Amino acid sequence: MSKLLTTQLYKYHVEQKSKLIEFAGWDMPFSYDGTLKEHNYVRNNCGFFDVSHMGRLALDIGQIQNISKLICSDILNLDNSKALYTIFTNENGKALDDVIFWKFEDKLILICNASNREKISNHLINNNIEFEDQTFDTCLIAVQGPNTVNHLKDLLDLPKHFSAVDNGEYICARTGYTGEDGFEIMFNNSKVDEILNYIVRKEIKPCGLGSRDTLRLEASLPLYGFELTEEISPVEANLKWVITNEDDYLGKEIIHNELNSSNHKTLKKFVIDSKKIARTGTKVKSNNINGVVTSGNYSPKLEKSIGFALFDSSPESDLIEFDIRGNFIEGNIINKRFLN
Numbered sequence: 001m002s003k004l005l006t007t008q009l010y011k012y013h014v015e016q017k018s019k020l021i022e023f024a025g026w027d028m029p030f031s032y033d034g035t036l037k038e039h040n041y042v043r044n045n046c047g048f049f050d051v052s053h054m055g056r057l058a059l060d061i062g063q064i065q066n067i068s069k070l071i072c073s074d075i076l077n078l079d080n081s082k083a084l085y086t087i088f089t090n091e092n093g094k095a096l097d098d099v100i101f102w103k104f105e106d107k108l109i110l111i112c113n114a115s116n117r118e119k120i121s122n123h124l125i126n127n128n129i130e131f132e133d134q135t136f137d138t139c140l141i142a143v144q145g146p147n148t149v150n151h152l153k154d155l156l157d158l159p160k161h162f163s164a165v166d167n168g169e170y171i172c173a174r175t176g177y178t179g180e181d182g183f184e185i186m187f188n189n190s191k192v193d194e195i196l197n198y199i200v201r202k203e204i205k206p207c208g209l210g211s212r213d214t215l216r217l218e219a220s221l222p223l224y225g226f227e228l229t230e231e232i233s234p235v236e237a238n239l240k241w242v243i244t245n246e247d248d249y250l251g252k253e254i255i256h257n258e259l260n261s262s263n264h265k266t267l268k269k270f271v272i273d274s275k276k277i278a279r280t281g282t283k284v285k286s287n288n289i290n291g292v293v294t295s296g297n298y299s300p301k302l303e304k305s306i307g308f309a310l311f312d313s314s315p316e317s318d319l320i321e322f323d324i325r326g327n328f329i330e331g332n333i334i335n336k337r338f339l340n
Helices: 010-015 036-043 061-068 114-126 148-152 189-201 209-218 254-257
Strands: 021-022 026-031 049-050 053-062 082-089 095-103 107-114 140-142 164-165 170-173 180-188 266-272 283-286 289-299 303-310 319-324 326-333
Touching: 010 026, 026 209, 036 049, 036 209, 053 061, 053 114, 053 303, 061 107, 095 114, 107 114, 107 189, 140 148, 140 189, 148 180, 180 189, 209 289, 209 303, 283 303
Parallel strands: none
Antiparallel strands: 021 026, 049 140, 053 107, 082 095, 095 107, 140 180, 164 170, 170 180, 266 303, 266 326, 283 289, 283 319, 289 303, 319 326
């Protein structure tokens, strides 16, 4: 077994006695004070995540036309200093990865999932797109929560929502994965002590992958490998809003056929009015339509179980039934976000 990769904040994680787990080949903190406490830090105040395991690829802006041929969103007409959530699709219209682009006048910064960095890198190479992999030369942290602006205003020039700034020392985008206001900050490894000392001085609580997952689920956000895979398209994942690229791109014809058809799988959000959790892989039915839970957990905010389920086709009823370890539990499909 190969040695796990570690981020520049690994020493800090160990000093804080975080519970470390293997994630996508990295040794990463799952929790510090406990998932529930960390979840509430972010919902009620502010917390920070080390997300340096995610891939960071820098591309010259001259590559943008070629990038446009590989994603389902319109990056060509995106203003400079803006962020774009999009999906790399394959020739079958399925998802290779969901990513964030930060667009500047002279470059693009591509943030991809840790598990897909090599895959996306090879995909770019195979399509004659040049890039610089900055993953190991930089750090990436996410600071999230309703009080984030107050905590960071002395450190950063804070951009507007889904905008980004680059002052030469750091690149900061007002995006996140929790449903709260917040920022993702990329900086050179040489600045890690300076940034970390600031965070400690401001008493911003560290949070791990456990709370990151419960927060993103409450925020109705997909996780690659669960709600999106190379077998699930953006249409099937109920992400039609990201399909804005009117030019040709990989899988476009199939995706647009799905947009005009009901002959495909359908991802739905569900709630169970109890603490019984329908976890990943749980079988679910809507009358005669079969499905499987892609993600499921207990929502600390809603105080009930929530999740996503992928059905073979559009469910016949919002009343659904789960097989949880041989017990049949009722739940309901909802057609709005878990959190308003």
